[in-house]
Amino acid sequence: MARSRIVHPVSIDEVEHIAFALAQKLRFDEPIPPFTSRYPNILESCVETPFQRFYKITPYPSLYAKASILFYLLIKNHPFKNGNKRIALTTMLVFLHKHGKWLNTAVGELFEFTKWVAESNPKDKNFVLLTIEAYIKKHSNIGRGTMDNEKLKAVRAHLASQSPLEIPPAIWKHRETRLYWATYEVQGTGKILACGFNEDSDISLLRVSGSNEKYIKENRDMLEYVPVDDTP
Secondary structure, three states: OOOOOOOOOOOOHHHHHHHHHHHHHOOOOOOOHHHHHHOOOOOHHHHHHOOEOOOOEOOOOHHHHHHHHHHHHHHOOOOOOOHHHHHHHHHHHHHHOOOOOOOOOOOHHHHHHHHHHHHHOOOHHHHHHHHHHHHHHHOOOOOOOOOOOHHHHHHHHHHHHOOOOOOEHHHHHHHHOEEEEEEEEEOOOOOOOEEEEEOOHHHOOOOHHHHHHHHHHHHHHHEEEEEOOOOO
């Protein structure tokens, strides 16, 4: 029998010292008030609800269901005087990261989705929760596992076939998100072409582009070079 995976809650300390601190760094015109100004007990209720059990049954059994209700309640119950959407987003990301997951999606799209949840009708709560869960599942397929050499070799061969020079790319792995990156540096220009992937990616769909150049340059210190044995 397979053992169920242990899911670790997000603590109030983690909300304060990680999620809240990250939310304050997001660039918005409206500042977030001090953490101590939050409304009493509402934050605690939002954080505890995903892990409640009734007669040994939990209403939110999976990691994704727990992340969804956590995200929803932090937005809808307004535990803070301002910045609830930002804090809900960073808290959900902290929770997912504790379990080896991350949301692989554009920042703009993520904020639009957060705004949609905030503007949803409370009567549609069940539908919204299912939509959040589906969204997280779709975009959080980055695990902590290590890809084997054969898959990495296949990625390099595929991307080399897309390159005019037919040269395989360098492979890197982000120390925290565990996402893999294949990169080319364009000689003489300093430009970087890259694409991210993980163990669940469809290799045939991978394409490098310049849209990830800024991310790669800003995260160089977090990228570990992964040697790949291309021997047939």
